[in-house]
Amino acid sequence: MSPILEISGLSKTYASGFQALKHVDLAIETGEIFALLGPNGAGKTTLISIVCGLVNRTDGTVTVAGADIERDYRAARSLIGLVPQELATDRFESVWDTVAFSRGLFGRPKNPAYLEKLLRDLSLWEKRDERIMALSGGMKRRVLIAKALAHEPRLLFLDEPTAGVDVELRRDMWRLIRELRETGVTVILTTHYIEEAEEMADRIGVITGGELILVEEKAALMAKLGRKELILQLCEPLSEIPAALGRHKLELRAGGSELVYVYDATRESADVASLVTELSAAGVHFRDLRTTQSSLEDIFVGLVNGGRA
Ligand SMILES: Nc1ncnc2c1ncn2[C@@H]1O[C@H](COP(=O)(O)OP(=O)(O)OP(=O)(O)O)[C@@H](O)[C@H]1O
DSSP: OOOSEEEEEEEEEOTTSOEEEEEEEEEEOTTOEEEEEOOTTSSHHHHHHHHTTSSOOSEEEEEETTEETTTTHHHHHTTEEEEOSSOOSOTTSBHHHHHHHHHHHTTOOOOHHHHHHHHHHTTOGGGTTSBGGGSOHHHHHHHHHHHHHTTOOSEEEEESTTTTOOHHHHHHHHHHHHHHHHTTOEEEEEESOHHHHHHHOSEEEEEETTEEEEEEEHHHHHHHHTEEEEEEEESSOOSSOOGGGTTSOEEEEGGGTEEEEEEETTTOTHHHHHHHHHHHHTTOOEEEEEEEEOOHHHHHHHHHTTOOO
């Protein structure tokens, strides 16, 4: 299947001369949940804004289901829903009117049954006649999602969907995003929360300084996450690892005074017990031990501070 979103060589230099995106390539498959992680000012909003036709690209191509976002703007844009961070307008309108209006903007025929289902799914049905200004912050967020979905898009962008919301609403959002995927909607979300990316995403992209420096399956990142080290401080330094311990992944560090066992925390923890028994049998004694574990946060911070995966 061809990707629903294809970005190739995308660059953006603002009128100020600032280059916010540098040759970004990215293909998003239909039905996936993709999380774009990056620090403030990384270029996430610029990227989304270009795809949604709010900002002009400087260079490169972007197609949505094959439609070029500039040459074929209407076709491309009608496939996209955008949930921005803030609700800017519509304060005096009712929930129903504002959502129905959003659908009309894309030239879609009226479909009250669809809108009713949408509002019910978002727990907004009881509030349909209320003015938006009278809603709580959480309910306003739901209205933003309803507006973005009113024209039945196939690709949904959520810009920081859970920034500043309480835990309950965050869980609700996550459930909702999963349900959307069940209906075939592809979801791209930007987030500052590593936990959110871990929880939700099939794939994770890391952007910093306008460069997309990593795109990886979450499972592969979690495998890195699962990497653990057991560091044993030896009573006597070793010059080499005893042959009897050859089946374990061991390294000597600190001039032979530390023996380090690197293992996958999700699978091989039972081996720690046998290693300790075998060490004792081989006459290797230790006076202290500690473990370290890399988290997705460590990986992320390392990447953003200049490394590459
Ligand atoms: N209209 C503009 N003119 C000049 N520079 C801009 C403009 N809009 C954004 N920038 C700059 O481009 C960079 C990327 O901004 P962008 O909003 O895309 O980042 P972001 O990753 O979404 O950040 P945040 O997480 O803070 O929302 C920033 O340094 C920003 O100051």
